Amino acid sequence: MRKLKRSISLFCLALSLVVTAPLLPLPGVAQSVVQNQTSEIDRVIEEGYRLYQEGSAESLRKAIVVFEKARQLSRSINASDKQALASLFLGGIYDSLGETQKALEYYNKVVMLFRAVGDRSREAVTLNNIGLIYSTLGQQQEALRYFNQALPLFHAVGDRSGEATTLNNIGLVYSALGQKQEALKYYNQALPLLQAVENRSGEATTLNNIGSIHDALGQQQEALKYYNQALPISRAVGNLDGEAATLNNIGFLYSKLGQQQEALKYYNQALLISRAVGNRGGEAKTLSNIAFVFADQKYIELAIAICKQSVNVFESIRQNHQKLPRELRESYTKSISSTYQALANLLIKQGRLPEAQAVLELLKIKELNIYTRDNRTPSNGISFTPAEIKALDEIFRPYATAAEFARQLSECAEKNCPNLDQLKRQRDRINDEVTAILDRLRTTLKNQVIDISKLNTQQYTEAAEKIINAQPGTVLIYPVITETKTQFLLAFKAGAGDQAPITFRAIDGDNISSDTLFQTANDLRNALADPTSDLKTLQTTSQKLYTWLIKPLEPEISHPSIKHLVFVGDRATRHIPFAALYDGKEYLINKRYTLTTVLAASTTRDPSEPQPKAPNVLAVGATDFKGASPLPYVKPEILSIVQTPENKQGIFPGLSYLNEQFSFDRLRDSLKGHNILHIATHGNLDPVNIDKSYLLTSSGEQITKSEIQRLRDYGLKGVHMVILSACDTGTGGKNSDNLEIAGISHYFMEGGAKSVIASLWKVNDPATALFMQALYKHLKAGMTKAQAIRQVQQDFINGKLTTQDAPTRSIVVVAEKISDRPTSPNFAHPYYWSPFILIGNNL
The missing domain is CATH 3.40.50 (Rossmann fold)
Incomplete structure (x- = not known):
C-alpha cells in the first residue's frame, strides 16, 4: 500500500509520495498451505497468494478471480476462517488497484469474524489496512482510531513486524496532520523493530517516510540520504509500490531544488512502475508532477497535455468512489481538485478558455457528486487535440527508454560496475535526444490549430450559451480559487443580437491564498447568520471579499449592457450570498445587477424557459x-x-x-x-x-x-x-x-x-x-x-x-407583534434579507 502526500505548486499538483507498509504478511498462511497440500481450498489460496506477490496489475486481476473461487469453496463447506482469509486478500488487492469501496467492504466483512473467533493477528492486520484506507482518503483521525486498535493486538501476539508497521502508519497520520516531530518519533520507534525482524520492505517504507519528514522540514540533503537508503532495499525485495513512492519523493525533492531534469528522471521511472502495477492514483499524481516540471521549464503546451491525462485518470477513478461515505469522497476530491484547478489555470494562461471551462465544469460536477452520490452525469474526461495525442505518444516512448536506462545506471552506480563511465556517456546522449524531441514538440504544439468543434468541450460551451442567451446582458462567472491566487473565467455575448457568438475572457485576481479566502468567507457567513452581529464589523469583512471576488471583474461588468451576473459557486464562496458583498458604500445587490447561482452550467435545467403564464x-x-x-x-x-x-x-x-x-x-x-x-x-x-x-x-x-x-x-x-x-x-x-x-x-x-x-x-x-x-x-x-x-x-x-x-x-x-418587542429587529441588517x-x- 502507499500514501500520497500533497504539496502545492503554482502549476499542477506536485505530490510527494509517502509509502506505508504493504499488506502485512498473514501469519501462518504459507505454512498452513504447505502442510495441507491435499486441501483444494488451500491450493487455491496458495495460487492466489503467488499471483498477489507478483504485484503486477495483470497478476492482481487474476488473483481476484482465484480468491473469489476460494471464498465460494469455503462458503460451501462453512470454512469461515478460510473464507475470511480470502476476503482479507481481496480487500488488499482492491485497495492496491484503487477500488477503495470494494476494499472497505471486504475488510469490514472480516474484521468482526476474526474478532469473534479470537484470531487477533488477522484482526490486527485488517484493522491496520482499514486505517490505511482512511489515511489515504484524508480521514486521519479515523485512521488513527484503527491504528490504535491494531497496535496493542500486534504487541499482545508478539508480532514485532506488525507492531512496527503500525507505528510507521501512526507516524504517517501525524505527518499528514502537520505534526512532523511527532511523526518522526513514531518512525524512529518503528525502524529498529523492522530491522530486527528483517522486514526489509517495511524498513524501506520507514526510511522513505523519515526522508519525507526531513524534506518537509527543509533538510533536503538529510532527506536524500534516507531516500537513497530506501530505494535499493525496495528494489531488492521487489516492493514496486515502495520503489515508485521513493522515486517520486526524490523527483519532488530535485524539483524543489530547481533541478528539473533530474526530477524528470525519477518521475518517469515512478510512472513506468505505477502503470505496470495498475496503481491508477499513483499514475495520475505522477503525471501531475511531470506536468509541473514541464510547466516550470516553459513547455506549457506539453504540460497541458500531460495534465489532461492526469485529470482523465482521476475521472476514471471517480467512478469507483461513488459508494463511499460522503466525507471520504470529499477528502479525496479535495486532495486532487488542485490538479483540475491547475489545468484550468494553464489553459487560461494559453488563452484556451473553452477547454478551461470544461475542466471547471468537471470539477463542479465532481464536487456535487461528493454530496449527492449521483453518478448519472457521464464524464468522458477532457479531449486531446490530435497534436497532443501524437505528442504524448512521442514523448513517453523515449522517456520510457530513458527511465529504464536511468534505473540500470543507478544500479550500476550502487555496485560500482566497471562500465559506469560508458553508461554515463550513453545517458547524456539519451538526454540530449529527449531534449531535442521536447523542443520539437513544443514548436509543434505551439503552432497547432485547435478545432474546438472536435473536442468534447462543446457540451459545456453550449450549456453556458443557454444561460447567457436566456437574458440579454448576462455574464456567467467561474471563480478559480487556487492555493495562491484567484482567477476568473467569464462567459458572455460578444456583441448585440441573437447571432452574436459566446466568448470567454480570463481575469486575474489578487494573490490571496484559498485558505485565507475560505476563512474570510466563513467569518462573513457567521456574522451574516447572527442578527446581533455588529454591522460595521460585518461590512468590513464583506468588503474584503468584495475586493477579492468582485472588484477584479468591474472593468468587464461595468458596461451598462451588463445586468445579470450568474455565479458558478465553488468551495470558498458557495456558502455566502454575493448580494451581501459590500464595496465600502453599498451592497452588490444595490447595484444594477440581478444575482443568481448555478451548481454547474451543464446541470442547469432549461435556463431560458420563462415563468408560466398561469402560475399555480x-x-x-x-x-x-x-x-x-x-x-x-x-x-x-x-x-x-x-x-x-x-x-x-x-x-x-x-x-x-x-x-x-x-x-x-x-x-x-x-x-x-x-x-x-x-x-x-x-x-x-x-x-x-x-x-x-x-x-x-x-x-x-x-x-x-x-x-x-x-x-x-x-x-x-x-x-x-x-x-x-x-x-x-x-x-x-x-x-x-x-x-x-x-x-x-x-x-x-x-x-x-x-x-x-x-x-x-x-x-x-x-x-x-x-x-x-x-x-x-x-x-x-x-x-x-x-x-x-x-x-x-x-x-x-x-x-x-x-x-x-x-x-x-x-x-x-x-x-x-414583533413591533411590540422591547427592541424591534433592524430588517436592514443582512441577516434578514440576504x-x-x-x-x-x-x-
Missing part, C-alpha cells in the same frame, strides 16, 4: 411541530400567497396544506398540475450525509432525499420554482465544502424543477413571511425571479419593508 401554487407548511419550535408566521405567509375560493386575498391560485394536513403523501398526490412548490417548514440539511437530511412536517414525519427523488414521477417535472422557506438549512463546519444547499437543490432540479430558492441559514420567521409575500407580489407584477428577489432585498435595505409591515401586511394577525439565494433558472 402548491404550498405546504406548519406552524406547530412535534419536537421542534413553532413557526407562527408560516400560516399568514401561506395564506397571503395562495388564492383559494375561501381566501380571495392570496396572490396566486393554488392549494395549501397546513399543519396536520401537510404530509408527504398529500404533497406527492397534489403536486401534479402545479408549477410553483412552496415549502414553509423546518429543515435539517446534514452537512455530512444527505441521507440524514430532511424537511419536517407538523407530525414529525421526515421528508428525506428518497422522498424528494420520488416526486419526479408525480409532477416535479412541471414545477418551475421550488421555494424552501423558513428552513434551517445549516452549513458545514470549518472544513466542510458547504454542499448541503447545492445537494438538496440538485435533487429538486434533477427531478425536473427548473429552480430553487433556498436559505443559507436559519431565518427569522416574521422576516421570512414578509420576504415571501413581497417576492410573490413582484412575481405577479411581471418581474423575473432574480429581479423580484433583488427588489425585495433592496426594500429591506432601504427601509421600505420594516418590522411594522410584518403583522399589518399579514392576512392573519399572530398573537405576538439568506435567500436563487439557484438555477432565473427567469
Whole structure:
C-alpha cells in the first residue's frame, strides 16, 4: 500500500509520495498451505497468494478471480476462517488497484469474524489496512482510531513486524496532520523493530517516510540520504509500490531544488512502475508532477497535455468512489481538485478558455457528486487535440527508454560496475535526444490549430450559451480559487443580437491564498447568520471579499449592457450570498445587477424557459411541530400567497396544506398540475450525509432525499420554482465544502424543477413571511425571479419593508407583534434579507 502526500505548486499538483507498509504478511498462511497440500481450498489460496506477490496489475486481476473461487469453496463447506482469509486478500488487492469501496467492504466483512473467533493477528492486520484506507482518503483521525486498535493486538501476539508497521502508519497520520516531530518519533520507534525482524520492505517504507519528514522540514540533503537508503532495499525485495513512492519523493525533492531534469528522471521511472502495477492514483499524481516540471521549464503546451491525462485518470477513478461515505469522497476530491484547478489555470494562461471551462465544469460536477452520490452525469474526461495525442505518444516512448536506462545506471552506480563511465556517456546522449524531441514538440504544439468543434468541450460551451442567451446582458462567472491566487473565467455575448457568438475572457485576481479566502468567507457567513452581529464589523469583512471576488471583474461588468451576473459557486464562496458583498458604500445587490447561482452550467435545467403564464401554487407548511419550535408566521405567509375560493386575498391560485394536513403523501398526490412548490417548514440539511437530511412536517414525519427523488414521477417535472422557506438549512463546519444547499437543490432540479430558492441559514420567521409575500407580489407584477428577489432585498435595505409591515401586511394577525418587542429587529441588517439565494433558472 502507499500514501500520497500533497504539496502545492503554482502549476499542477506536485505530490510527494509517502509509502506505508504493504499488506502485512498473514501469519501462518504459507505454512498452513504447505502442510495441507491435499486441501483444494488451500491450493487455491496458495495460487492466489503467488499471483498477489507478483504485484503486477495483470497478476492482481487474476488473483481476484482465484480468491473469489476460494471464498465460494469455503462458503460451501462453512470454512469461515478460510473464507475470511480470502476476503482479507481481496480487500488488499482492491485497495492496491484503487477500488477503495470494494476494499472497505471486504475488510469490514472480516474484521468482526476474526474478532469473534479470537484470531487477533488477522484482526490486527485488517484493522491496520482499514486505517490505511482512511489515511489515504484524508480521514486521519479515523485512521488513527484503527491504528490504535491494531497496535496493542500486534504487541499482545508478539508480532514485532506488525507492531512496527503500525507505528510507521501512526507516524504517517501525524505527518499528514502537520505534526512532523511527532511523526518522526513514531518512525524512529518503528525502524529498529523492522530491522530486527528483517522486514526489509517495511524498513524501506520507514526510511522513505523519515526522508519525507526531513524534506518537509527543509533538510533536503538529510532527506536524500534516507531516500537513497530506501530505494535499493525496495528494489531488492521487489516492493514496486515502495520503489515508485521513493522515486517520486526524490523527483519532488530535485524539483524543489530547481533541478528539473533530474526530477524528470525519477518521475518517469515512478510512472513506468505505477502503470505496470495498475496503481491508477499513483499514475495520475505522477503525471501531475511531470506536468509541473514541464510547466516550470516553459513547455506549457506539453504540460497541458500531460495534465489532461492526469485529470482523465482521476475521472476514471471517480467512478469507483461513488459508494463511499460522503466525507471520504470529499477528502479525496479535495486532495486532487488542485490538479483540475491547475489545468484550468494553464489553459487560461494559453488563452484556451473553452477547454478551461470544461475542466471547471468537471470539477463542479465532481464536487456535487461528493454530496449527492449521483453518478448519472457521464464524464468522458477532457479531449486531446490530435497534436497532443501524437505528442504524448512521442514523448513517453523515449522517456520510457530513458527511465529504464536511468534505473540500470543507478544500479550500476550502487555496485560500482566497471562500465559506469560508458553508461554515463550513453545517458547524456539519451538526454540530449529527449531534449531535442521536447523542443520539437513544443514548436509543434505551439503552432497547432485547435478545432474546438472536435473536442468534447462543446457540451459545456453550449450549456453556458443557454444561460447567457436566456437574458440579454448576462455574464456567467467561474471563480478559480487556487492555493495562491484567484482567477476568473467569464462567459458572455460578444456583441448585440441573437447571432452574436459566446466568448470567454480570463481575469486575474489578487494573490490571496484559498485558505485565507475560505476563512474570510466563513467569518462573513457567521456574522451574516447572527442578527446581533455588529454591522460595521460585518461590512468590513464583506468588503474584503468584495475586493477579492468582485472588484477584479468591474472593468468587464461595468458596461451598462451588463445586468445579470450568474455565479458558478465553488468551495470558498458557495456558502455566502454575493448580494451581501459590500464595496465600502453599498451592497452588490444595490447595484444594477440581478444575482443568481448555478451548481454547474451543464446541470442547469432549461435556463431560458420563462415563468408560466398561469402560475399555480402548491404550498405546504406548519406552524406547530412535534419536537421542534413553532413557526407562527408560516400560516399568514401561506395564506397571503395562495388564492383559494375561501381566501380571495392570496396572490396566486393554488392549494395549501397546513399543519396536520401537510404530509408527504398529500404533497406527492397534489403536486401534479402545479408549477410553483412552496415549502414553509423546518429543515435539517446534514452537512455530512444527505441521507440524514430532511424537511419536517407538523407530525414529525421526515421528508428525506428518497422522498424528494420520488416526486419526479408525480409532477416535479412541471414545477418551475421550488421555494424552501423558513428552513434551517445549516452549513458545514470549518472544513466542510458547504454542499448541503447545492445537494438538496440538485435533487429538486434533477427531478425536473427548473429552480430553487433556498436559505443559507436559519431565518427569522416574521422576516421570512414578509420576504415571501413581497417576492410573490413582484412575481405577479411581471418581474423575473432574480429581479423580484433583488427588489425585495433592496426594500429591506432601504427601509421600505420594516418590522411594522410584518403583522399589518399579514392576512392573519399572530398573537405576538414583533413591533411590540422591547427592541424591534433592524430588517436592514443582512441577516434578514440576504439568506435567500436563487439557484438555477432565473427567469
